[in-house]
Amino acid sequence: MIEILRAGIQTTVQDLGRCGHRHLGIAQSGALDAPAMQLANRLVGNAATLAGLEITRSAVEIRFHRPTIFALCGADFFASLDGVMISPAWRNRCAAGQVLKIPEPISDASTMRTYLAVDGGIAVPEFLGSRATDLQGKFGGFEGRALKKGDRLPLGLANHGEQHARRFGTLQPLWTSEIRVLPGPEYAQFSTVACDKFWNQPWTVSSVSNRMGYRLRGPVLARETGGDLRSHAVLPGVIQVPPNGQPIVLLADAQTTGGYPRIGVVIAADLWKAAQAPPDTQLRFRQIDLAGARLASAKWAQARAIFEQSAYGKSYAEK
Amino acid sequence: MEMKFYLMGEYAACMRSEAPLDFSCQQRIWAMATQLKQRADLVDVVPGMNNLAAIFDPQRVGGDELILTMKRLWNASRSAKFPSRKINISVNYGGDGGPDLGLVAEHAGLSPDEVIAAHSAAEYVVYFMGFQPGFAYLGGLSERLITPRRAEPRLSVPAGSVGIGGDQTGIYPSTGPGGWQLIGRTALRLFDPTKAEPILLRAGDVIRFVPATSR
Structure with missing residues (x-):
């Protein structure tokens, strides 16, 4: 069991999400930075699909009530275990009663x-094949909500495994x-000027962003043709442009269908970067x-294969 | 029936009708979704409003190959009749629950009462489920009530809100962001994760909105 001593602004139970239920309106959910969740699981010898915690930048404290092995992957929050610094993407051992502490954020610029x-x-x-928390639907995870002080998780x-206990760490991809x-289904409905702005202007991440999507601020993107669209499927990574011309990058908790034009789709290999911004x-x-x-995805697969070889001396087969 | 096929990102093969909204087209889409769901290389099959997306596992099938299969299936497809239930939903139109009733009325050139009368006179069919758990997209909206979505979606739409988005109407099952024009609210629970069948409505159901006696 682990106990939440300090929950931070948004700590949730997540795995790689639920699939097969989109036709009922059930979102995917799951870790926003799925590769980091996967890597953390594999570092401790778990199947990549097991559930862990997604911790959003803020002070968090967690007590381990049994001796165990844990890993933190993703952003570097300068965590410590009973005062001893912990490196991200390393396997760590802890004794029963030890406290993992993430201090108040050191920098606003951190992922x-x-x-x-x-x-x-x-x-x-x-719930429906996954342990991921769906904050909008209020189900899955721990009581369908973000964790609070005092929560105890089994x-x-x-x-x-002997291999699983060996001290071991790896490098994480650098956030940029x-x-x-990829241009999206309605890309051609935007004016050439709008498309040019989309690729060449910077897009500022708005503070109203959440696990459903990141709202971006920048030049207004005008759509030339198309009218009001009928509702259609959307996926994490799809970039919608509502009539205000300000794009929204959909993330893991995104609705399953929507009606705004889809100007682009973030490639699978880079979606974690959007979610970490x-x-x-x-x-x-x-x-x-x-x-x-496809090449970018293949590079990810290669990096994972190299990790598995160096950690366990063999390749890892999902399921 | 003109159908356009395209890829969305790396792992979704989609099709959409270019023709005006049509119920028999939707019935063919239901039939095709049922067929596609049997394929092991698909992760999810998501019918939309006269459109459909097949989310595939790129390790097991190529997008272009899947599009070809979808074209063949579409050409061979026939309308499927779904078991249909009739469901009446009581709605409090206007007021706090329907902040956009005035705007919809203005857009239609009608009085708010005429909007309520038109919205509750029609019979609607659940074309598909999507957006949020238990959200039903309804076809059958009176042409007079067609209203564009909001320029910027609301960050929080209360559960039970009845809205209009373009030529579609529907009910928000849980509180969350949304871009439709809100004309009323119902107390009916469309999604309850504690139930064995958490989702109330199904594609094919026939819905009538009944104006609640004023509060």
């Missing part, structure tokens, strides 16, 4: 989220403000084609 994986995973009940069975985007930072969109997007 937004870190992911805690614990040996055995957070063992809250599954852990799953520990892995007990450049996000690669702090408010008021400027993002830039770079156009890429499908072949480029």
Whole structure:
């Protein structure tokens, strides 16, 4: 069991999200920076799909009530375990009673989220095949809500592997403000001037952004044709442009369908960057084609394979 | 029926009708969704309003290949009749629950009471579920009531809000952001995660809105 001593602004139980229920309006949910959640799980020897905590930039304290192995991946929040600094993307051992402490944010410029994986995973009940918290629908995760002080979360069975206990760390990809985007289904309905602005102007992350999506501020993007669209499927990564001309990047908790024109789609390999961007930072969109997007995904897969080889001496097969 | 096929991002193959909103087109989309759901290489099949998206696993199928299959399936598809239930939903129109009733009336050149009469006179069909858990997109809105979405979506729309978005109408099951024009509110729960069947409505259901006696 782990106990929340200080919950921070938004700490939720997340995994890689639920799928297969979009036709009922059930969102995907899951870690906004899915690669970081995956890496944290794999560092402690968990299946990549187990649940951990998504911790949003703020002071958080968590007590471990059993000796275990844990890892933090994603943003570097200068965490410590009973006063000893913890490096991100390292496997750590702790004794029962030890306290993991994330201090007040040191910099406004730091990325937004870190992911805690614990040996055995957070063992809250599954809802529709996932343990992810859906904050809008108020289900999944721990009581369908963000964690509060005093919450006690059960852990799953520990892995007990020799390999899993060896001290081990890895490098994480560096966050940059450049996000690669495929033109979306309604891209051609925007004026050439609008498209030019979309690719060449910086986009400021608005402070009203949340797990459903990031609202961006910048030049107004005018749409030339098309009229009001009928509602259609949207996915995390889709960039919608409402009539005010200010784009919204949809994230894991996004609605399953929408009606605003889709000017672009963030490639899978870069979606974590959008989700990690702090408010008021400027993002830039770079156009890429499908072949480029596939290459970027292949590079991710390669990096994961190298990690698995060095951590466990073999490749990792999901499921 | 003119259908356009396209890819959205790296793992969604989509199709949409270019013709005016049509119920028989939607019935064919239901039939096609049922067929596509049996494929193991698809993660999700999401019908929309006279459109459909198939979310695929790019490790198992290519997008272009899937589009070709979808074209073949569409050409061979026929309308599927869904078991249909009739459901009456009581709505408090206007007031705090329907802040945009005046705007919809103005846009239509009608009085608020005429909007209420027109909205509650029609029979609506659930074309598909989406957006939020339990949100039903309804077809059958009177042409006079067609109103564009808001220029900027509201950050928080209360649960039970009845809205109009373009030529569609529907009810928000839970509180969350939304861009539709809100004309009323219902107390009916469309989504309850504690129930064995958390979602109340289904594609094919026939809905009537009944104005509640004034509060």
